[in-house]
Amino acid sequence: MSLYPKLALALAVTSLTGCFGGSSSSSDTPPEKPAIPTEADSRYHVLPYIQNPSSTEMTVTWFSDSSAAGSVTIEGIGEFTSKPELAEALSYGSSEIEYIHGENNFSDIHSEVAEGEAPAPSYKHSVRINKLTPNTAYEYSVKQPGADTFTSTLKTAPMTGSRQAVRFIAMSDMETEPESTQKTVRWTSNALAIGGEKLGTDPDTYKRQYAVDQTSGYKANLKYASERSPNFWVIAGDLVEKGGRQLDWDEFWRHGAGEWGTLASTTPIFPTLGNHENYWHPEAPGYNSQASMLSYDKWNTYWDLPSNYATDERYEKRYYRADYGPVTLITLDSSNGNDADPSQDTNLMIDGTESRVPDFNPGSEQWNWAVRELADAQAQGQIIFVQFHHTAFGTGVHSMPSGSAGIANGEDNQSGVPMRVYKEIFERYGVTAVISGHDELLEYVRINGVHYWDVGFAGDGLRGPGYPPTTTYVPFDLLPTEAQETHWSAHGDVPEMWNGKQLIDGGKHYGFLEVDVRPSGDYGYEVIMTPRYVFPVTDENGTPTGDFEHRQYNKVVRILVDR
Structure with missing residues (x-):
């Protein structure tokens, strides 16, 4: 099964009007929650991403529409299992549902969602990986039942104060x-x-x-x-x-x-x-x-x-x-x-x-x-x-x-x-x-x-x-x-x-x-x-x-x- 079987990204992050507090004139009430998909239909809402690096630890986080536990495998370290939690704050108002199914949805966000419905609820998976070596690159793989295995790389931070070259970007x-x-x-x-x-x-x-x-x-x-x-x-x-x-x-x-x-x-x-x-x-x-x-x-x-x-x-x-x-x-x-x-x-x-x-x-x-x-x-x-x-x-x-x-x-x-x-x-x-x-x-x-x-x-x-x-x-x-x-x-x-x-x-x-x-x-x-x-x-x-x-x-x- 593909990561996005027709684009299943149900998550993620102004014009000057927004900066100055421009507002919508309509009132919004959250829609009823759709049915939770079966494990066989599971998909990622947000692909795995890494956070909060230290010299020996890193957090790997992802979101899915299934409550089934997933796992992270770190090359040479071991396998770590997630404890999924329903991400209740990641809900949609009725105007958002209308936008998804409206004629101005030019980016086709949530195009896989059935007419009139909201995207499936999101489950958060977050695993803190430890016992890593400072300033070292690792390959990691995330397995989420019902979705393809996701593979990427991470690198731990150098020891604090160590004389290492560092590059970062800012925007x-x-x-x-x-x-x-x-x-x-x-x-x-x-x-x-x-x-x-x-x-x-x-x-x-x-x-x-x-x-x-x-x-x-x-x-x-x-x-x-x-x-x-x-x-x-x-x-x-x-x-x-x-x-x-x-x-x-x-x-x-x-x-x-x-x-x-x-x-x-x-x-x-x-x-x-x-x-x-x-x-x-x-x-x-x-x-x-x-x-x-x-x-x-x-x-x-x-x-x-x-x-x-x-x-x-x-x-x-x-x-x-x-x-x-x-x-x-x-x-x-x-x-x-x-x-x-x-x-x-x-x-x-x-x-x-x-x-x-x-x-x-x-x-x-x-x-x-x-x-x-x-x-x-x-x-x-x-x-x-x-x-x-x-x-x-x-x-x-x-x-x-x-x-x-x-x-x-x-x-x-x-x-x-x-x-x-x-x-x-x-x-x-x-x-x-x-x-x-x-x-x-x-x-x-x-x-x-x-x-x-x-x-x-x-x-x-x-x-x-x-x-x-x-x-x-x-x-x-x-x-x-x-x-x-x-x-x-x-x-x-x-x-x-x-x-x-x-x-x-x-x-x-x-x-x-x-x-x-x-x-x-x-x-x-x-x-x-x-x-x-x-x-x-x-x-x-x-x-x-x-x-x-x-x-x-x-x-x-x-x-x-x-x-």
Whole structure:
């Protein structure tokens, strides 16, 4: 039996409207659960993927529509049996069922489901493999009764602190949803060609659309990323369009561990929550406590991540520390700040207490945890990277001051500016780079030796600074002086080059940041950060051929870190 006997992916992970809390007007009630399939009809909902690597352990997770136990066999180690659990949080609202069977289901998601029915319930299989050897590759096989054996490879982490070369990729804001198929995004160009500023926007491109749809762009992006053979994969938030919508998670896994690609089957993901992972409930669209709770329940179902030992169990998997050889990754949750003070809050529509979303400000539980972990990683001589969603030093629409007056009036109710509160401790504890998204730009600044990247160009928006034509203001003047002096962006610094209607080079495209950490000298390390992208090939009429070229931007950052 095939893995997808007509596409059986029943699982997985915005446009600007979603980022600002656009909502559906219809009310939704979950449909009745369909009958559980027999073992003979079993299929994978999500192919096996690996998580939470250590030097001696790895988690293998998969989802099926059968409650029959499966097993993982590790070459030279042994066989491990799963204990399936019904994944109750991975349910569908009635509008999702209508979408599956509607005329706009261009990606044919769940095309195998009978008319009017919901996909079969999902059963989670998760096995923690131990007694592995550090920095070693293994072949693993997963056997699920009723489905084909799935085979892939995994590699354990080097010992913490060991002088090993490490490569990881970082991206954010893919914001997957079935609607991404046949859906293109606005694609503005800088104003240099008309004698304007590079951070300005050419008005003639306000309504111009990108050459390929989001599904095609993200597929090509992950293909390129896979060919770079990273040790792990960092996603700085907004994995899905709506965190409470199951179809959007299903679409995420179609790309990462499904019919369209299996990068997650070989490469563990370290994700962080974005604003979209706190958004939408079928009976309460938008931002509210119901949406945050449901979104977190789905998040919690999918991920195995290091514990932060938080006092609230729903703070787990929101912020955590991961060590991988000489690299330490500190993940923070920038979803919510001080609800009483907009200048200290990144989302004015989330009530942190009702939604059980942690504050990130000084004195909070998350802040105190971050200080402890940063200090410890520095004391151990680790190369420290930090990720969170809301970029702190950018020039996009979410880099305007926090407030409720509206973008046209120079305020954003989902601003990343409050995350600047971490600047001093990042410098104090020797953080090498900070990775974020949210503005959906490819952007870089350096401040007091800390390198800040916005890597929000994975597969959704390809925005420019500001938000034309609602406003032409670009908050460049709000950046610290050194950030202004070191600022680089794909929008401003990579002008488009055309031959008639055919794009030859330049412009904003989907991609990822590649980070190499290499031993240098007796004690130090060289860190090389390279933004890479997929370039859509077009014919002389500007029509996409379906091919992509693998390229890199002209901003390669090389630094030496002494330890």
